[in-house]
Amino acid sequence: MLKIAIIGVGTVGASVANILKDNKAIIRARAGIEIVPTIGVVSDLNKKRDVTIELTDDIDRVLEDDSIDIIVELMGGIEKPYEIIKKALSKGKSVVTANKALLAYHRYDLEKLAGDIPFEYEAAVAGGIPIINALRDGLSANNIESIRGILNGTCNYMLTRMINDGVDYDAILKESQELGYAEADPTFDVGGFDAAHKLLILASIAYDVDAKPEDILIEGIQNISSEDIEFANEFNYSIKLLTIAKKVGKQVELRVHPAFISNDQMIAKVDGVMNGISVIGDKVGETMYYGPGAGGDATASAVIANIIDIARRGKGAPMLGFEFDHNENLTVMPKDQIETKYYLRLRVEDKVGVLAKLATILGENDISIEKMMQKPYNKTCAHLLLATHTSIEKNIKKALSQLENSGVVTTKPVMIRIED
Incomplete structure (x- = not known):
């Protein structure tokens, strides 16, 4: 038997507890062992939650309980869950999380701390889509x-x-x-x-x-x-x-x-x-x-898939997928070195010479135009909508600054990238 503690029993946490109960037979058949949601940790015990598991607001009670095999972290935030997970790993407990912000900042630290202890996070990206395992x-x-x-x-x-x-x-x-x-x-x-x-x-x-x-x-x-x-x-x-x-x-x-x-x-x-x-x-x-990239049941499905993986494997696979330095x-890449095509929206004075001035600024920055539309805005101004050939980000940013200060562009230019 594997005993599960859920930290954060909101929409997803409640779904995890209930799916583990409702689909108990098929989950046991696939995991090869019974998986039991034992306790949930919440910040407010007075708030009604649609679960039958025991609830507590004492996180240390869960972390110090040697019978808990897997901690499921669904509380959100960055630094507080980081400290909780570090303590869970130090106690040898496996961890499953859906916390993308935590992993955006601490994934390499957690990989080192986890070592051979299973640490899974499928639900942190794209909810019910199994992209991490893919x-x-x-x-x-x-x-x-x-x-x-x-x-x-x-x-x-x-x-x-x-x-x-x-x-x-x-x-x-x-x-x-x-x-x-x-x-x-x-x-x-x-x-x-x-x-x-x-x-x-x-x-x-x-x-x-x-x-x-x-x-x-x-x-x-x-x-x-x-x-x-x-x-x-x-x-x-x-x-x-x-x-x-x-x-x-x-x-x-x-x-x-x-x-x-x-x-x-x-x-x-x-x-x-x-x-x-x-x-x-x-x-x-x-x-x-x-x-589906979100939603209680879809995200909980990914969380439980990770729990089943842990039940099957026992030992943790490399958290980020690499056994050693692959050299x-x-x-x-620095942001200003990115190369792609660009769309520019310019509100310009509707008068002779404007297009020539804009073309000169773009040309001086090695930017060539592939497509263009002109739409009237009012009696004195028009919108120019331009698409460029492939350019470098730093050249576009420089050109945008020059266009904004050209005297013929009446509002801040808008740029959107084009990915053909």
């Missing part, structure tokens, strides 16, 4: 060339509604909050930070790069406008909040930002609150993973 196990014979993911269901729902139904950003944000997809303070989702934490976990498994959120390019969807949607529709694009990890020589691009994606690509078809991840391996080619020594 990278660590199913694709382990491959060098991973790239990962592109839609990893935040809130943003994907908002962008889908903006493109398909013409809803503006403020209206769809309010709707998302009312539906429970977005928090009262939505910054973590719409600002790209949630997706960035997940990307860093995947990048460690694929490339063994130890980066923190502060080291990578992160942009959100707050500046997407109806003009951008019109450009997307005109040129057969979707707009997605895209997470990208891509190996380029001895460097790895790591970035999260809105992107125009051709509607012909599989990942562009991931709509609504769903998540999708495209992985390209050097031997297998492209594989695609699709499913690639990959580093994170």
